[in-house]
């Protein structure tokens with residue numbers, strides 16, 4: 001069984017994908033991490049993530065980089081959003097994601113183009129969203145844990161920028177697949193959102 005979970009930054013899709021994987025006993029791939037690794041790898045090599053050739057050269061990043069906590073930073077998210085606009089970079093990462101999705105038994109993948117490009121044949125597709133304000137607030141509360149100077153207005157502006165880049169790029173933009181179930185987490189607790197996601201997948205697949 002393949003489960004595709006897509007949605008914008010800070011919508012809760014990663015948390016939901018991880019919980020679905022645990023519930024259904026499936027492996028999980030956070031595909032954003034691959035783009036983050038390309039972005040961080042480019043910057044560490046003194047290259048420009050906005051330049052297609054520089055970004056492509058960073059696609060053969062060392063595997064160990066995927067465990068680097070720096071990939072979770074806001075800066076890495078921004079670099080990822082830059083490198084992901086280049087079609088050659090997306091192409092370089094497609095095979096890895098499709099093989100993961102189609103492994104025996106299936107998998108859960110979360111990202112921006114899982115239900116549309118990576119696994120259009122997925123058994124269940126969720127498009128997870130939340131208002132821009134709710135997403136910024138979540139990031140803000142998260143950042144406050146390590147940074148007392150966290151700035152809500154700056155985070156909101158950053159999320160709006162990222163949404164624009166992810167949705168307006170020509171290559172595999174963030175878009176709800178026609179057959180994806182919408183899950184708006186704006187007013188849901190994490191546990192309510194996870195329960196709802198499980199119910200939607202069960203309804204689509206008949207699996208428990």
Ligand code: DC
Nearest residue numbers: 031032033035080081084111112113
């Ligand atoms: O989900 P995330 O915040 O880790 O993603 C970081 C960036 O990577 C996001 O702004 C766009 C890009 N991305 C993508 O283009 N396609 C994916 N399947 C996953 C992420």
